[in-house]
Amino acid sequence: xxxxxxxxxxxxxxxxxxxxxxxxxxxxxxxxxxxxxxxxxxxxxxxxxxxxxxxxxxxxxxxxxxxxxxxxxxxxxxxxxxxxxxxxxxxxxxxxxxxxxxxxxxxxxxxxxxxxxxxxxxxxxxxxxxxxxxxxxxxxxxxxxxxxxxxxxxxxxxxxxxxxxxxxxxxxxxxxxxxxxxxxxxxxxxxxxxxxxxxxxxxxxxxxxxxxxxxxxxxxxxxxxxxxxxxxxxxxxxxxxxxxxxxxxxxxxxxxxxxxxxxxxxxxxxxxxxxxxxxxxxxxxxxxxxxxxxxxxxxxxxxxxxxxxxxxxxxxxxxxxxxxxxxx
Amino acid sequence: xxxxxxxxxxxxxxxxxxxxxxxxxxxxxxxxxxxxxxxxxxxxxxxxxxxxxxxxxxxxxxxxxxxxxxxxxxxxxxxxxxxxxxxxxxxxxxxxxxxxxxxxxxxxxxxxxxxxxxxxxxxxxxxxxxxxxxxxxxxxxxxxxxxxxxxxxxxxxxxxxxxxxxxxxxxxxxxxxxxxxxxxxxxxxxxxxxxxxxxxxxxxxxxxxxxxxxxxxxxxxxxxxxxxxxxxxxxxxxxxxxxxxxxxxxxx
Amino acid sequence: xxxxxxxxxxxxxxxxxxxxxxxxxxxxxxxxxxxxxxxxxxxxxxxxxxxxxxxxxxxxxxxxxxxxxxxxxxxxxxxxxxxxxxxxxxxxxxxxxxxxxxxxxxxxxxxxxxxxxxxxxxxxxxxxxxxxxxxxxxxxxxxxxxxxxxxxxxxxxxxxxxxxxxxxxxxxxxxxxxxxxxxxxxxxxxxxxxxxxxxxxxxxxxxxxxxxxxxxxxxxxxxxxxxxxxxxxxxxxxxxxxxxxxxxxxxxxxxxxxxxxxxxxxxxxxxxxxxxxxxxxxxxxxxxxxxxxxxxxx
Numbered sequence: 001x002x003x004x005x006x007x008x009x010x011x012x013x014x015x016x017x018x019x020x021x022x023x024x025x026x027x028x029x030x031x032x033x034x035x036x037x038x039x040x041x042x043x044x045x046x047x048x049x050x051x052x053x054x055x056x057x058x059x060x061x062x063x064x065x066x067x068x069x070x071x072x073x074x075x076x077x078x079x080x081x082x083x084x085x086x087x088x089x090x091x092x093x094x095x096x097x098x099x100x101x102x103x104x105x106x107x108x109x110x111x112x113x114x115x116x117x118x119x120x121x122x123x124x125x126x127x128x129x130x131x132x133x134x135x136x137x138x139x140x141x142x143x144x145x146x147x148x149x150x151x152x153x154x155x156x157x158x159x160x161x162x163x164x165x166x167x168x169x170x171x172x173x174x175x176x177x178x179x180x181x182x183x184x185x186x187x188x189x190x191x192x193x194x195x196x197x198x199x200x201x202x203x204x205x206x207x208x209x210x211x212x213x214x215x216x217x218x219x220x221x222x223x224x225x226x227x228x229x230x231x232x233x234x235x236x237x238x239x240x241x242x243x244x245x246x247x248x249x250x251x252x253x254x255x256x257x258x259x260x261x262x263x264x265x266x267x268x269x270x271x272x273x274x275x276x277x278x279x280x281x282x283x284x285x286x287x288x289x290x291x292x293x294x295x296x297x298x299x300x301x302x303x304x305x306x307x308x309x310x311x312x313x314x315x316x317x318x319x320x321x322x323x324x325x326x327x328x
Numbered sequence: 329x330x331x332x333x334x335x336x337x338x339x340x341x342x343x344x345x346x347x348x349x350x351x352x353x354x355x356x357x358x359x360x361x362x363x364x365x366x367x368x369x370x371x372x373x374x375x376x377x378x379x380x381x382x383x384x385x386x387x388x389x390x391x392x393x394x395x396x397x398x399x400x401x402x403x404x405x406x407x408x409x410x411x412x413x414x415x416x417x418x419x420x421x422x423x424x425x426x427x428x429x430x431x432x433x434x435x436x437x438x439x440x441x442x443x444x445x446x447x448x449x450x451x452x453x454x455x456x457x458x459x460x461x462x463x464x465x466x467x468x469x470x471x472x473x474x475x476x477x478x479x480x481x482x483x484x485x486x487x488x489x490x491x492x493x494x495x496x497x498x499x500x501x502x503x504x505x506x507x508x509x510x511x512x513x514x515x516x517x518x519x520x521x522x523x524x525x526x527x528x529x530x531x532x533x534x535x536x537x538x539x540x541x542x543x544x545x546x547x548x549x550x551x552x553x554x555x556x557x558x559x560x561x562x563x564x565x566x567x568x569x570x571x572x573x574x575x576x577x578x579x580x
Numbered sequence: 581x582x583x584x585x586x587x588x589x590x591x592x593x594x595x596x597x598x599x600x601x602x603x604x605x606x607x608x609x610x611x612x613x614x615x616x617x618x619x620x621x622x623x624x625x626x627x628x629x630x631x632x633x634x635x636x637x638x639x640x641x642x643x644x645x646x647x648x649x650x651x652x653x654x655x656x657x658x659x660x661x662x663x664x665x666x667x668x669x670x671x672x673x674x675x676x677x678x679x680x681x682x683x684x685x686x687x688x689x690x691x692x693x694x695x696x697x698x699x700x701x702x703x704x705x706x707x708x709x710x711x712x713x714x715x716x717x718x719x720x721x722x723x724x725x726x727x728x729x730x731x732x733x734x735x736x737x738x739x740x741x742x743x744x745x746x747x748x749x750x751x752x753x754x755x756x757x758x759x760x761x762x763x764x765x766x767x768x769x770x771x772x773x774x775x776x777x778x779x780x781x782x783x784x785x786x787x788x789x790x791x792x793x794x795x796x797x798x799x800x801x802x803x804x805x806x807x808x809x810x811x812x813x814x815x816x817x818x819x820x821x822x823x824x825x826x827x828x829x830x831x832x833x834x835x836x837x838x839x840x841x842x843x844x845x846x847x848x849x850x851x852x853x854x855x856x857x858x859x860x861x862x863x864x865x866x867x868x869x870x871x872x873x874x875x876x877x878x
Binding site: 065067115118119121122123125126127129130131133134137138141142253254257260264294295296297298300301302304305308309312 | 670694811848862
């Protein structure tokens with residue numbers, strides 16, 4: 001037992017460095033992989049990684065016991081912020097546009113957060129859904145300003161002030177995405193190891209105890225909610241740039257449903273699990289919608305049932321079991 | 329008795345037709361070790377819930393070091409130094425024993441908003457292990473709390489409240505659900521730690537052996553009222569207490 | 581003035597429509613403690629079944645009541661088959677588990693039923709407008725209103741009164757109320773809780789299907805109607821209070837009037853108006869108008 005404590009303590013202080021190293025390594029691997037991938041696979045990975053930030057947002061909330069059926073609200077907020085940043089503010093720098101997406105999403109979350117964070121369980125799920133559907137219908141109905149159901153084009157942005165030739169733009173967006181993804185992943189994994197990250201899990205387990213330890217449950221959920229929104233906004237911004245287009249579908253509840261699906265698929269016990277879930281989901285998605293589009297959603301539903309009923313902590317469970325075998 | 333650290337004045341609370349607290353007035357001096365007995369439904373837990381802000385009283389006052397507490401939340405009571413444990417331990421079941429302690433201590437340090445610091449850094453781990461050592465809880469540090477036997481859960485529940493270094497600690501049936509062999513060991517551990525820190529302790533207890541051994545002062549609750557208050561031996565000898573609380577029918 | 585009466589009449593029609601669906605949703609939640617996201621899918625299946633029966637078997641010249649009978653028959657069929665099937669095979673496996681997990685199970689069901697509907701009835705719209713057009717219009721204050729809308733209003737009143745009678749006047753209703761109040765105590769009282777759950781889910785499902793079937797003649801039945809209705813009935817039950825039948829009635833009227841007002845005054849903002857009302861209700865009554873606060877015992 002004593003050795004256990006000691007190893008745990010030794011692990012504790014190198015955690016931050018290892019985390020940074022791990023993320024840097026992952027980004028480096030992704031960069032190399034990007035060089036050899038076929039262009040359609042590179043694009044698939046760009047979109048998957050961008051989307052995985054939204055899924056990470058959903059996963060952070062799930063860790064606090066909150067299931068957001070309306071994360072599309074922030075996904076669309078991030079995406080449309082990029083589109084309007086170009087159109088109305090004349091911004092063309094990708095990093096500024098993404099920053100705008102993050103800020104807009106976080107501000108929306110800061111505004112609706114005090115209301116929504118009073119709720120739990122089903123109420124939280126459905127009220128978040130309601131808010132995203134309001135944005136959806138606004139985007140749909142005000143054609144004059146939003147382009148209605150067609151949405152808006154998002155022209156090529158400059159990256160660090162450089163105009164990128166159309167030919168290499170997808171590759172440049174890929175690199176931009178993996179760097180942003182790496183930074184976000186580092187932030188998420190730092191959050192998960194922080195007091196706030198553990199308090200979020202504590203909210204899920206027992207709110208009464210948390211209040212009786214002198215912590216504010218509302219403050220924990222609110223901060224986590226805004227953080228999740230910022231992540232999702234970044235994901236929406238990256239998606240808008242990579243796809244070159246935004247539409248109200250970003251805010252539609254089934255988009256949020258897909259985020260939840262990906263988070264369930266991967267699991268929420270590590271920062272990487274939801275990312276794996278998203279990449280797997282998007283890969284299956286691109287095959288399935290090409291080969292059996294008519295029953296794609298049915299397959300999704302059946303897989304989802306299977307995961308919920310048989311593998312409640314997601315695919316990551318398989319990794320954890322394997323890791324345990326390995327270390328033995 | 330010097331000026332009380334905690335005082336209830338005319339405290340009343342009804343739930344529908346049930347009077348759970350009936351104009352209770354009572355004060356507690358710093359460092360006292362007070363037992364509370366009474367039949368089920370006599371209002372003991374309600375009293376604890378009201379004192380700690382979980383339940384708002386219909387009327388009356390709670391004064392802590394002279395400050396009015398009525399209308400405040402459990403969180404603000406905790407911030408002022410009043411903590412409690414629970415009859416059914418309130419823990420983070422999906423986290424380990426160590427993580428439970430780490431969370432309590434990090435809140436105590438005021439880190440609940442920090443998202444860049446590490447929860448499991450060396451100094452924090454040392455402090456958590458030290459806390460758990462005081463309560464003899466170190467044999468299962470990495471165990472998920474849900475897997476812990478009830479007796480251990482009770483102690484951990486108390487340890488988490490104790491981590492806040494409260495001036496007043498209310499214990500709700502610390503030995504219920506604990507085996508007869510374990511209960512004295514548990515109380516010895518807990519009372520020993522609390523006595524060293526001069527914490528004012530109020531504990532609800534059904535086990536009269538435990539009450540006799542540990543309570544310096546005893547309150548007997550019946551129907552939302554305190555029918556006896558004094559030295560344990562005196563209260564336990566009281567005619568009405570024997571009848572209504574202990575259920576002894578004296579032949580006379 | 582004309583706008584006001586139009587808003588009131590449209591609001592009433594709209595309230596009747598959404599009441600038929602949302603009262604089933606709230607009943608299911610009350611008894612099973614499950615918010616069924618697939619409720620809208622069952623509404624859609626009811627609409628398809630009704631529309632299909634009318635298109636297939638009803639011709640001009642037949643008595644009008646026959647079309648209504650066909651619609652109702654379709655709805656009852658859907659409810660009687662799907663209700664027990666879904667409850668017994670799927671939902672029963674999730675009782676006692678996390679509420680949100682149950683919500684996700686019904687979301688999966690929503691995905692499955694959506695594709696199933698498309699597989700059975702295809703993606704082309706069904707037009708079962710005959711009963712609607714044959715009934716013609718009635719003019720109130722110079723504005724013509726379709727008589728068929730009266731069918732929805734009557735159906736809503738009958739369903740409302742029927743449920744009220746079941747709940748207050750029958751043994752089964754008392755059992756149901758007992759289960760809504762406290763499941764554990766009901767079990768110890770000897771109530772067959774699983775049976776009550778199956779029955780309540782079947783009733784709720786049938787109501788959704790009736791809502792769909794009776795609506796079928798007024799719309800083109802296409803994929804996607806399931807989503808619209810679930811999103812709206814959710815607003816209704818949140819406003820009224822989850823699990824409360826009276827709440828569903830009042831919530832329907834509020835949502836109906838809000839939507840009718842928006843349609844007449846700010847045509848683009850109907851959904852926004854409804855959710856605005858919902859947000860306002862929630863700020864002042866977080867549990868909805870008839871919702872119960874459940875304090876956790878410690």
